[in-house]
Amino acid sequence: MKIELKNICKTFNKQSNTINNLDMTINDGEFVALVGPSGCGKSTTMLMIAGIYKPTSGNLYFDGQLVNDLEPKDRNIGMVFQSYALYPHMTVLDNIAFPLKQQKVPKEERYERAKNAADMVHLGHLLDRKPSQLSGGQQQRVALARAIVKKPKVLLLDEPMSNLDARLKIEMREEISRIQKELGITAIMVTHDQEEAMTTADRVAIMKEGELIQYSSPMELYNRPKNYFVAQFIGNPPMNFLKSQLAVKDGKCQFYINDTTVDLNNHLPKIKSHNSIKDIYAGIRPYDLKLGQKGDITLDGVVSLVEPTGHSKMVNVKVGDDRIRFFADPLQKIERGSKITLTASISSIHLFDCESGENLTAETIGEGQDNKLVINS
Amino acid sequence: MKKSKFLINGMRKHSLPWLMLAPFLILIVIFFFLPIILIAVNAFTDMDSALQWTFNGIDNFKKMLLDPNMPEILKNTFIYVFFTLAINVLFGLVLGLLTSYFIQKESVGLLFRTIWMLPRISPPVVYVLLWLWFFDPSPYGILNSLRALVDLPPGEWLSSNPKTAIVLANGMIGASFGMIIFSSAIKSIPENLFQAAKVDGASQWSIIQDIIIPAIRWPLMFVTMWQLLSLLTSYEYILLLTGGGPMVESEVLSLYSYHKAFESFEYGYGSAVSLVLVVIALGFSAIIWKVFGMKKMMGTSRVE
Numbered sequence: 172m173k174i175e176l177k178n179i180c181k182t183f184n185k186q187s188n189t190i191n192n193l194d195m196t197i198n199d200g201e202f203v204a205l206v207g208p209s210g211c212g213k214s215t216t217m218l219m220i221a222g223i224y225k226p227t228s229g230n231l232y233f234d235g236q237l238v239n240d241l242e243p244k245d246r247n248i249g250m251v252f253q254s255y256a257l258y259p260h261m262t263v264l265d266n267i268a269f270p271l272k273q274q275k276v277p278k279e280e281r282y283e284r285a286k287n288a289a290d291m292v293h294l295g296h297l298l299d300r301k302p303s304q305l306s307g308g309q310q311q312r313v314a315l316a317r318a319i320v321k322k323p324k325v326l327l328l329d330e331p332m333s334n335l336d337a338r339l340k341i342e343m344r345e346e347i348s349r350i351q352k353e354l355g356i357t358a359i360m361v362t363h364d365q366e367e368a369m370t371t372a373d374r375v376a377i378m379k380e381g382e383l384i385q386y387s388s389p390m391e392l393y394n395r396p397k398n399y400f401v402a403q404f405i406g407n408p409p410m411n412f413l414k415s416q417l418a419v420k421d422g423k424c425q426f427y428i429n430d431t432t433v434d435l436n437n438h439l440p441k442i443k444s445h446n447s448i449k450d451i452y453a454g455i456r457p458y459d460l461k462l463g464q465k466g467d468i469t470l471d472g473v474v475s476l477v478e479p480t481g482h483s484k485m486v487n488v489k490v491g492d493d494r495i496r497f498f499a500d501p502l503q504k505i506e507r508g509s510k511i512t513l514t515a516s517i518s519s520i521h522l523f524d525c526e527s528g529e530n531l532t533a534e535t536i537g538e539g540q541d542n543k544l545v546i547n548s
Numbered sequence: 549m550k551k552s553k554f555l556i557n558g559m560r561k562h563s564l565p566w567l568m569l570a571p572f573l574i575l576i577v578i579f580f581f582l583p584i585i586l587i588a589v590n591a592f593t594d595m596d597s598a599l600q601w602t603f604n605g606i607d608n609f610k611k612m613l614l615d616p617n618m619p620e621i622l623k624n625t626f627i628y629v630f631f632t633l634a635i636n637v638l639f640g641l642v643l644g645l646l647t648s649y650f651i652q653k654e655s656v657g658l659l660f661r662t663i664w665m666l667p668r669i670s671p672p673v674v675y676v677l678l679w680l681w682f683f684d685p686s687p688y689g690i691l692n693s694l695r696a697l698v699d700l701p702p703g704e705w706l707s708s709n710p711k712t713a714i715v716l717a718n719g720m721i722g723a724s725f726g727m728i729i730f731s732s733a734i735k736s737i738p739e740n741l742f743q744a745a746k747v748d749g750a751s752q753w754s755i756i757q758d759i760i761i762p763a764i765r766w767p768l769m770f771v772t773m774w775q776l777l778s779l780l781t782s783y784e785y786i787l788l789l790t791g792g793g794p795m796v797e798s799e800v801l802s803l804y805s806y807h808k809a810f811e812s813f814e815y816g817y818g819s820a821v822s823l824v825l826v827v828i829a830l831g832f833s834a835i836i837w838k839v840f841g842m843k844k845m846m847g848t849s850r851v852e
Contacts (some may be wrong), residue, residue: 221743242746242751244747245749251739254740256738256740256743258741258758259763260762270748273748275756317748
């Protein structure tokens with residue numbers, strides 16, 4: 172089902188809008204993640220799609236049909252809550268069958284379908300238990316089975332994995348992706364974990380203070396963050412930022428990092444004035460930094476921390492007043508306090524305006540980077 | 549030798565808790581245990597206004613069996629307790645649902661609850677006075693004035709329907725107890741459960757039946773038991789409203805014991821009636837304890 176949000180506003184008190192003029196389209200069969208820091212309005216947006224909240228203004232369409240005033244029970248949606256919200260006095264089977272009971276499905280068929288849904292999430296052996304007798308991961312599966320049992324047109328997931336431990340998270344992430352693909356269902360997931368969003372969703376919507384900042388595919392978000400906020404939010408470990416200055420003079424562009432002057436030659440940033448100096452952040456992903464001096468720019472620094480992660484070593488380096496991270500080969504001998512030189516290619520550098528946060532990097536800089544990233548990851 | 553030392557040590561170890569508990573324990577013994585023991589002893593005497601303890605064996609109980617008023621009083625007690633309890637619990641539940649689930653705005657719900665609590669904080673005499681005014685046999689009584697509006701003749705309600713009157717008066721005031729307990733229990737149900745039920749397509753009726761009632765099962769049992777026991781032994785509203793009359797038409801067991809002891813000054817006989825009441829109440833407690841598994845309820849908090 173295609174979901175369209177047109178100019179949606181939501182206000183809880185009169186002073187400020189929780190959601191401000193939200194425009195968004197979710198295509199049929201798409202998996203969309205709403206991400207952002209807490210209080211950004213992502214849960215509110217989801218609850219409006221569920222029909223639990225009503226938008227203050229603006230319109231919400233399901234397949235082109237206006238559903239603003241449709242009750243949740245008439246929207247044909249399934250939802251997984253952060254706390255799972257299982258009915259504590261019902262068995263697992265009754266919990267899963269509850270939506271079907273509301274649709275007046277005959278008892279036999281109801282339990283048959285509930286069992287099928289339970290099998291889909293590998294819960295077949297726990298049907299007679301009460302929710303309090305289940306582990307967090309199992310409760311999560313019950314909630315998921317209950318959400319899909321009535322074959323809804325939309326699956327809503329509100330922070331579905333925030334109560335699970337790291338290992339279970341990865342397992343459930345795959346499970347949810349698999350079920351979504353199997354059913355071909357339109358799904359929307361709210362999360363504050365960018366990694367979760369990147370790995371599961373077809374498209375990610377980044378929200379901040381009730382506004383949609385960027386809405387694109389995970390790779391696009393990673394490679395072409397629209398602004399500083401997106402850049403520092405997406406990617407784990409986060410992007411490194413170095414304070415720097417951008418100078419434009421007679422159509423020529425230069426910026427300075429750490430005593431090095433970098434000519435931007437052909438890569439003219441999106442900048443209007445022709446003679447100016449601007450404070451900027453130069454952003455480089457930890458994966459794009461290498462030891463050595465062969466690249467377009469070089470950075471000298473002192474190692475302040477080495478964290479082995481198994482397949483590589485994450486190294487904290489102090490460059491001037493900034494701290495940056497990069498990944499080194501696990502066999503490489505790097506010691507705390509030693510001086511090292513790092514290098515990066517100019518195409519991997521993102522420039523952000525310090526004031527507005529806007530990404531100043533011209534499109535051309537990003538080119539060719541996609542290929543490189545595929546190799547890296 | 550060793551044992552006594554152990555005992556003294558134990559006493560010393562626990563002396564502070566005992567000291568802290570002492571005032572409470574003394575009060576319990578004086579005001580809860582002693583009366584029951586006194587009643588139990590009194591029930592086997594023929595004490596009257598002369599306040600002489602003369603033991604007469606089971607004469608009082610024989611007298612009770614032959615008392616011509618007894619069948620009617622027992623029947624009244626049953627009717628009164630059953631219907632008042634029904635109003636207490638069901639109406640209390642309706643009020644709880646209304647003020648905490650259907651009225652989502654806390655300030656409005658609180659206002660309604662406060663209004664329903666007013667009879668509780670006003671003296672019983674004032675409360676009963678309002679009911680007396682309501683049922684007044686003159687054409688100026690509230691009920692009769694209302695009937696006059698639709699051209700119905702006035703009626704003498706308290707003498708024609710005394711049982712209905714006492715059930716209504718007690719039911720209304722008792723409902724506020726259930727209302728308070730139930731609304732706080734309903735408030736403690738996680739909001740997510742309601743949202744989940746709505747998303748799952750549940751109707752209002754189904755939410756009440758499948759989510760709210762099971763969640764407040766323990767408070768429901770508690771209120772039922774509590775009200776049952778207090779209705780068995782309380783009589784002040786009946787005394788003030790009908791005095792048990794006309795004749796013994798609205799007389800219940802607890803009121804009968806009061807009448808025998810403090811109006812006919814048959815302390816011995818009154819105590820025997822009370823003792824029967826105590827035994828009945830204990831019996832009911834035991835049954836409820838067993839049937840509803842109260843032990844589980846008393847254990848840990850059970851508002852799920």
